[in-house]
Amino acid sequence: MAITMGWHRIRLSRQEYESGEMNVLLGAFRAAYIGRNGPVGMAMFGCWADDGACYFVYTTPSSVRHITPLLDAYSASRIDKPNPIGLSLIYGDESGLSSREVGFEA
Numbered sequence: 853m854a855i856t857m858g859w860h861r862i863r864l865s866r867q868e869y870e871s872g873e874m875n876v877l878l879g880a881f882r883a884a885y886i887g888r889n890g891p892v893g894m895a896m897f898g899c900w901a902d903d904g905a906c907y908f909v910y911t912t913p914s915s916v917r918h919i920t921p922l923l924d925a926y927s928a929s930r931i932d933k934p935n936p937i938g939l940s941l942i943y944g945d946e947s948g949l950s951s952r953e954v955g956f957e958a
Contacts, residue, residue, distance in 0.1 A: 857916050860928040862909040869907045874898075877909060877926065882943055884918045894918060895944030897934070910934050912948035 864873055881896050888894070893914030900907055911919065911928070922928075936949055 858913050859931050859933050860911045860923050861931045862926040862928045864907045866905055878943060880922050881919060885944055888918050891918060893945055893948040895946060895948030896942040897939040898942045899938045899940060914948055
């Protein structure tokens with residue numbers, strides 16, 4: 853899968869979430885964040901779907917170049933910027949919620 857810059861969403865079923873998959877995802881994201889010395893705007897946010905059937909994890913545009921293999925592994929979908937209402941910071945630089953689309957980052 854070709855990953856492009858921008859916001860991405862990972863969907864975890866309730867069963868995946870409850871079985872600890874969120875901890876695996878968080879651990880991998882945290883390792884990338886720490887390994888890159890906490891890039892500005894790199895963050896992961898989350899929220900439950902309205903019906904509670906799944907948990908959505910959102911990654912900021914600043915995260916993409918640091919976690920592309922992770923996005924591939926979880927079949928992340930490229931999305932427009934999510935509505936910040938109801939989102940909780942899972943890990944990273946909270947300023948990432950205000951990140952705009954990034955076309956190129958040197």
